[in-house]
Amino acid sequence: MIRFASLILLLLAGPIAAQELTLPAGARQLSDRASPLDSYDLPTGPYADGIVPARKTEGRVERITWRLQSGSSTTLQLLAPLRDQIVAQGYDVLFECEARACGGFDFRFGTEVVPTPDMYVAIQDYRFLSATRGNEVLSLLVSRNPPNGYVQMIRVTPVDAEVPPPLVIEEPVKQTVSLLAELERDGHVILDDLHFRTGEMTLGDGPFPSLGLIARFLKDNPDKRLALVGNTDDTGTLDANISVSTGRAQAVRARLIEEHGVAADRLEARGIGYLAPFTSNATPEGRDLNRRVEAVLLVN
Template identity: 75%
Template sequence: MIRPLSICLALLASAATGQDLSLPTNARQISERVSPLDSYELPVGVYAEDAVPARTVEGRVERTTWRLQSGSSTTLQILAPLRDQLEAQGYDILFECEARACGGFDFRFGTEVVPTPDMYVAIQDFRFLSASRGENVLSLLVSRNPPDGFVQLIRVAPVAATSPPPLVVETAIDDPSEVLQVLQRDGHVILDDLHFSTGEVALGPGPFASLALLAGYLTDNPDVRLALVGHTDDTGDLQANTAVSTRRAQSVRTRLIEAHRISGDRIEAQGVGYLAPLTSNATPEGRDLNRRVEAVLLVN
């Protein structure tokens, strides 16, 4: 059985939030990652129509995991006292579900999970909860791998009003010909006029100069093919990020086919998740740079 809730572990920096979440005395914090400014896709519904309904929230994001000795306790027995504490602190429960009702495998891989071994999720034995209190939102994910239980907390708090607003700069192509020069010289080029936020897969309406240039190059060089490779930051696990990066590359491929009339057999799309970063993911600016699509030259 779970021991009485007698030890307090910080939900976030208590000085800033004035809140604590009490976990069992045998709970041990496994990981903690703090992003001073980031975004999080907060699940608010069960998996349906090929997606997990989510609400995009921005602010200070903290991702924390714990491992505890669960014994014969169910995931509900682990989650229930934590839920009670949240409600006592004034949180409103936005959404709650159990493994199969959530959507099982599809829900698990459609939402953000701290990578193993820091977090373990059994596909048929987990529970999820999202909640809000004013501008503060959070999610709890609990699962078991007997005799251990696992708890993941992702919480987003508003950034202090005195903090400067986030600045996102999308690199413009000052000399469009450089795209083709780099592609021919290096065999690959970053399509840096495309931009993806964390978890975002859809390509905007454009027009995008890089895609027009690639389309013209393909038209003028019928023996050339392209591979579009999607990349992400390191938010979430590898499988989810690989899926997101693949869908990003596919969205670019679709645009070349539909808007620029390029034959689909001349363009392939793949994703590698966070395995090939340009720079460190420790800052919002670094993560923004790592979310990208590259074109790789393939010559028959």
Template identity: 65%
Template sequence: MIRALAFCATLAAAPLAAQELVLPEGARQLTERISPLDSYDLPTGVFADGAVPSRTLEGKVERFTWRFHAGARTTLQILSPLRKQIKAQGYDILLDCEARTCGGFDFRFGTEVVPNPDMYVAIHDYRFLSAVRGDEALSLLVSRNPPDGYVQLIRVSPPGKEPEPPLVVAKPEVKVETEGLLEVLQRDGRVILDDLTFETGADALGAGPFASLANLARFLKANARVRLALVGHTDDVGTLEGNIALSQRRAESVRDRLIEVHGIDGERLEAEGVGYLAPLTSNLNPEGRELNRRVEAVMLGG
């Protein structure tokens, strides 16, 4: 169902009538549920007066979810290219909102969402879009569980009508990723340095180059009063003492690279390790343990 194609080639080859949406490279399909005849309550407005306004549609209902490595991209950066493509294909947008304006918790639980773990929705960090084109309709729900991103697509077509082609996966422009890192750092005060590589169980940072460190260095040089804490994290394999020591050494390796390669004053950089005490997600499966092994940059101010 998912084919790897170049972004530009996909847009050039596909007519506007074809529903081909480009997802980020590496998107892994988690759910495909197709009902030949079903109903779906398509949200048409934000939560108000105790309910989510909706339009009940009947026909062939398809439900898909994907997970991919979002890195530092925001939900808006994930949704924006999908929204542009939907508009280009002739859809009219009915609803386009982010978590706060949608209605937060109430909207999230007032509309249909594929259950966890096939779709993850952060109550304060999601975006929703619904659209129609003639007798067809679709909705998109985007959220993050850093460093992963999730997309849910639900689409409805009249009974007996063949649906448009499925989604296509293509590589995103690197510019989006690198700009997003600094945006997240300034907005949240912390960001995951998701392109760093370490050998399993080792503390030496890979050869690189790493775009995240180049961007951090550029940011620090432009903001002379800012300091950073580099914080290492691990999974829960092994003892707490051993994991704290390993995470500390990895953070120190990142600090050393910023000093030696990028010329950052060591007085502006701290290195700490917390082992497995601050996981992003469960350590009960390999995917969760991989996500929890990371180094974050935390902004300390002047």
């Protein structure tokens, strides 16, 4: 938990805390959206009387999300060390709540959340915190979808302020540590940076860093092969979903062969439709997470 909190500390650290910190292997950054000038409504209280009370802020807005292995940790256990770190950095906690006290469904959909699959929020299992430091504002949103936890940070810095320091560790290094370590540890990994148009089997233009990592892994491990497995949500018939999921897996296989030089006999492509859901299909967020392609490790 302390190692994960150090990632947030690294992001928030100003000139006073310039030490390099190690990115925890169990935490994987999913998105980083920064706007040089934008607005953000910072929640300042729970949902009440049909609204989420908020303070409108303007400036440089960063929206960053992570996924981590949460195990049996509660949302409070995930949030508490992050809260300690931002307080240590000089932030004052303005408002904090857990799912029901926040307003449940109404608060969740009344505040800004990065779209799935980059952020997942369980309606009955999340915590929120907003904080200020001078003219800067920050919010943290934490939720779980066991065995994974999800963290969203939104930070607004005045346009005339010094730009906050970026992560010390570069993105390719971070992805190499997390995605390939996860593949070797668990025998499979979700390629969650891939993009398909809704209902289509054509893979987007990319670039998709995960495919470069997969190609390098196969080059460095000539005794291993991969099965690319397409998955869908439960909308429609099983036959139709198997067809779509197979087509998407085949599109990923073709991209690895044609653009990354992977030998065709090192890759299989299969689709299993909605037969192996990652989570429940009862919510839009769950259905988004279930539409995925996984790489499964095969040892000759």
